[in-house]
Amino acid sequence: MVTPEKTCQVPMRANKGCGRQLHDGRHCIFHSERADKDKILFQQELNKLAGQCRGHLLDLNGFIFPDGVTIDAIGPAKIHFYNSIFQGKFVFTHPKIDSDLIFGNAVFKQGAEFEHRIFKHYIFGGKVHFAGAEFLGEAWFRGAVFKADTFLNAKFKKQAVFSAATFEKEVNFSEAKFEKPAGFFEVKFTSESRCRFERTTFGASADFRSCRFEGETFFCDSFSQGKTNEKIDLSGSQISGSFKISEEKNPKTIIRREIDFRNVKFLDPRTVKFEKINLGKFRFSGTDVRLIEFVDVEWDRKKRRNRIRDEVAPDPLTQKFEYDLIAQVYRRLRANYEESRNYPEAGDFYIGEMEMRRRIEKSFFNKKALTLYRWLSNYGESWICPIVWSIVTIFAFTFGYLFAGLSPITLNLDESPRNFIRYAPDLSSWESLISTAPKISDLGRSFLHSCSVFLRFAIRTPRYVVVNEGGYILSVIESVLGPVLIALLFLALRRRFKR
Numbered sequence: 001m002v003t004p005e006k007t008c009q010v011p012m013r014a015n016k017g018c019g020r021q022l023h024d025g026r027h028c029i030f031h032s033e034r035a036d037k038d039k040i041l042f043q044q045e046l047n048k049l050a051g052q053c054r055g056h057l058l059d060l061n062g063f064i065f066p067d068g069v070t071i072d073a074i075g076p077a078k079i080h081f082y083n084s085i086f087q088g089k090f091v092f093t094h095p096k097i098d099s100d101l102i103f104g105n106a107v108f109k110q111g112a113e114f115e116h117r118i119f120k121h122y123i124f125g126g127k128v129h130f131a132g133a134e135f136l137g138e139a140w141f142r143g144a145v146f147k148a149d150t151f152l153n154a155k156f157k158k159q160a161v162f163s164a165a166t167f168e169k170e171v172n173f174s175e176a177k178f179e180k181p182a183g184f185f186e187v188k189f190t191s192e193s194r195c196r197f198e199r200t201t202f203g204a205s206a207d208f209r210s211c212r213f214e215g216e217t218f219f220c221d222s223f224s225q226g227k228t229n230e231k232i233d234l235s236g237s238q239i240s241g242s243f244k245i246s247e248e249k250n251p252k253t254i255i256r257r258e259i260d261f262r263n264v265k266f267l268d269p270r271t272v273k274f275e276k277i278n279l280g281k282f283r284f285s286g287t288d289v290r291l292i293e294f295v296d297v298e299w300d301r302k303k304r305r306n307r308i309r310d311e312v313a314p315d316p317l318t319q320k321f322e323y324d325l326i327a328q329v330y331r332r333l334r335a336n337y338e339e340s341r342n343y344p345e346a347g348d349f350y351i352g353e354m355e356m357r358r359r360i361e362k363s364f365f366n367k368k369a370l371t372l373y374r375w376l377s378n379y380g381e382s383w384i385c386p387i388v389w390s391i392v393t394i395f396a397f398t399f400g401y402l403f404a405g406l407s408p409i410t411l412n413l414d415e416s417p418r419n420f421i422r423y424a425p426d427l428s429s430w431e432s433l434i435s436t437a438p439k440i441s442d443l444g445r446s447f448l449h450s451c452s453v454f455l456r457f458a459i460r461t462p463r464y465v466v467v468n469e470g471g472y473i474l475s476v477i478e479s480v481l482g483p484v485l486i487a488l489l490f491l492a493l494r495r496r497f498k499r
């Protein structure tokens with residue numbers, strides 16, 4: 001027969017059993033799972049335990065804290081809360097805790113409120129370790145000061161608020177899961193901080209507005225996580241340290257949610273890097289992107305050019321498109337890509353810039369001129385457009401001359417005008433149209449004439465002349481169109497291959 005254990009066997013630090021006197025027949029007062037356990041007794045025993053511990057480790061592993069218990073511990077160098085369960089809101093009595101706090105795999109059933117009622121915020125002077133911790137209620141860390149912390153793999157079931165907090169050293173939110181909004185408004189990551197958000201899941205919105213990223217910051221595979229359309233907002237932030245956003249695992253994934261990167265200020269833009277990510281959902285208005293580094297990134301492409309989110313969807317607040325700001329972003333992106341000698345993409349952004357200019361153009365004449373410029377050569381960026389238009393022009397005028405009439409130039413006045421060309425198509429029926437269709441040879445001659453007018457600036461000795469006013473007007477128009485289209489062709493070729 002096995003005799004029941006006389007002491008509590010819950011493993012504590014170094015896997016040693018708790019060894020305390022039993023309270024409910026199985027566990028001690030600290031480890032008892034009973035909901036109605038004596039709270040006052042728990043508090044007295046806890047105070048005694050904390051009071052005995054000076055300068056050492058306070059081992060509270062696996063404790064089940066009833067609601068309302070406070071922890072008054074300023075002495076120990078380390079406090080362990082591994083696997084502890086907090087049934088109520090968690091409260092420290094002192095606003096500044098210098099001990100290292102280890103909350104690995106702890107469960108906060110009502111959430112945690114690391115906000116002091118009197119002193120407003122906590123200062124964590126030691127390391128804070130929340131790896132694997134679970135916050136079933138709201139987690140409030142507003143204004144807290146962290147020296148070094150990890151929230152690796154922590155789970156926030158309700159909203160988590162870190163607003164106005166300061167992170168001074170290591171900050172690790174990798175693989176953390178925020179199921180509800182994550183608030184990092186006005187958080188400061190100091191120059192010594194090393195902040196990582198790798199494979200972090202933002203299940204709802206994430207608010208990083210007006211943050212100051214002064215240290216090393218890395219967002220990796222975090223923006224495409226979470227099946228939500230709620231945005232990640234970094235607008236108004238200030239970045240002065242090294243900063244990288246990357247989707248290494250799925251660089252081609254089109255991110256579902258909007259990423260607001262508007263009005264972000266860089267103190268040293270050359271340390272900012274976007275790598276292996278589709279930037280189609282990024283807003284960039286008001287952010288100077290000229291010197292930041294884009295490596296292997298994709299954009300939202302439509303009508304053979306790259307677009308930023310600001311152009312695709314209006315400002316969520318004003319429901320308006322700020323075309324002048326969008327044009328500015330495209331101009332800066334063009335400068336950025338030209339700097340890295342990526343001329344085709346720089347050209348893409350130039351088209352975007354001109355397109356925005358056309359949309360905001362107030363003058364009717366300028367607007368039409370820009371529209372024509374776009375039609376003829378996609379703002380001087382397309383060399384295919386002028387070629388197509390040249391072919392269309394030469395063929396259209398070929399038929400024009402056929403019907404207006406052409407006569408070969410001859411110095412022999414006695415020669416009969418057998419090569420005189422003029423057709424009048426009879427459109428009354430198919431048969432009559434076919435019988436009045438031009439001969440191939442005449443078509444060829446008219447085509448040659450059209451070419452010579454198109455290139456009149458180069459070919460000065462025509463073989464044919466027009467015979468009436470109509471033909472003359474056609475010649476004038478074609479001889480103007482020719483040089484314009486050829487100039488546009490050369491401009492586009494020059495832009496593409498040599499800048």
Ligand SMILES: [Zn+2]
Nearest residue numbers: 008018028031
């Ligand atoms: Zn125990």
